[in-house]
Amino acid sequence: MRVGLDVGGTKTEAVALDDEASVVARVRRSTAFGPEGVISSILAAVEEVSTRAGGPATSVGIGMPGQIVPGSGVISHAVNLGVRSLDVAAVVGAALAVPIDVENDVKAAALGAAVLRRSATVGSSGAAESGLAYLNLGTGVAAGLVTGGALWRGSRGAAGEIGHLSVDPAGPRCRCGQRGCIEALAGGRAIAERWERPAALPVADVFDCVDADRSDSAVRDRARDLRDDLVRGVAAAVRVLVLTADVDVVVLGGGLTALGDRLVTPVRAALRRSGETSPFLRSLHLDERIELLPAGSPAAALGAALLGAERGEEVLTVG
Ligand SMILES: [Zn+2]
Incomplete structure (x- = not known):
């Protein structure tokens, strides 16, 4: 056993x-x-x-x-x-x-996500994906890659550590010393630090403030900026994973995915927007490759x- x-x-x-x-x-x-x-x-x-x-x-x-x-x-x-x-x-x-x-743990979860996905699709298409990325959106941001049924670790185990890939040289300072890292835009800890408002679930609080019809427009504008950064960071991560490894699917997991469609819908929209000016990106159907790890899965x-x-x-x- x-x-x-x-x-x-x-x-x-x-x-x-x-x-x-x-x-x-x-x-x-x-x-x-x-x-x-x-x-x-x-x-x-x-x-x-x-x-x-x-x-x-x-x-x-x-x-x-x-x-x-x-x-x-x-x-x-x-x-x-x-x-x-x-x-x-x-x-x-x-x-x-x-x-x-x-x-x-993120690499282990990638392997688990591939197994869960395969057992869920057996009986429908039954075909295993040719490549899967698991993107963990939690305190930090990191990914794991499964190709041909096996983990892709890289030479030093760093494959998939895309959280510290800078996608905006003018973006917020990251704890790693760079600016505009994916993690500085989309990591739970970075968002909580930038939000500067006490909340049990800072990222959910940001989304709630965007959606709430409150009179304090400065707070709402700040929340909208942070939410847009988060969406931009996740979309960048998906683009990097697909363009690097051409994975069939990017499975999103981690604490931030409790936001569900509130997160996934704008990320899909951002990926579609990036395809509006690029026939190449459009041809990759990035928005269609995203899936959420089923809640509570022990991936x-x-x-x-x-x-x-x-x-x-x-x-x-x-x-
Ligand atoms: Zn960084």
Whole structure:
């Protein structure tokens, strides 16, 4: 039984899969901070989901925020987890004595999104997409690419890190030092910082202010600017992904996609507008390639569970 984990800054999600890669058990628990906390959270989640699924894990895949050198189980710069550098595969492997795979959480989610999409389309077209990008719109912005059923990691694991691609030299300053990065326009943290209004959900607050018929037009204008930047950033990300990898579909996921059509409709419109002056862009039908990850899908945990199979340890075609 394969177990997959999505270790986030606040929650750890675990799934157990049967031989057909169907989810047979699912668990969510809080993540403890720091290296020891993260490891204990992982071990507890594996035990809990195994108990619920009624059998021991035969492999464990772990998706985590941070950088991972391809082929290693070492995570670094996982700021949200309080981890500077940690050989997760070695520590967890020593405790569980099963194969361990560790992957960046967005890349794991890309693999999971490809599997979910394939199982959803079997019976209709049944055909697997020739390429899929998963665009994560959360605190930050990053993407994962799946081509030919496998993750495309690049030589150093940086493939898909498009959040710090500058698309506007006159745009807002990004925490990375550049101006007008996609993340500075469309990242949840950057928007919250620029909004400067206390709100539990700053991005939703921005959208609400645009839509509200309030008399304070300065606030509404500011909100409209931020919303337009967000839409512009997401549209730029979709363009980059399609023009780089010609993916069939760009699946949008992450916290900001809770906005649903309020986000997707203007992004599609922006992509169509960019086609108005360019027959080339129009011919690519960018707006038709966007899909939303179904709400509540455990894409990252599912993808993590399949990392061993994806690596070729066992043949299990995905995407
Ligand atoms: Zn940047």
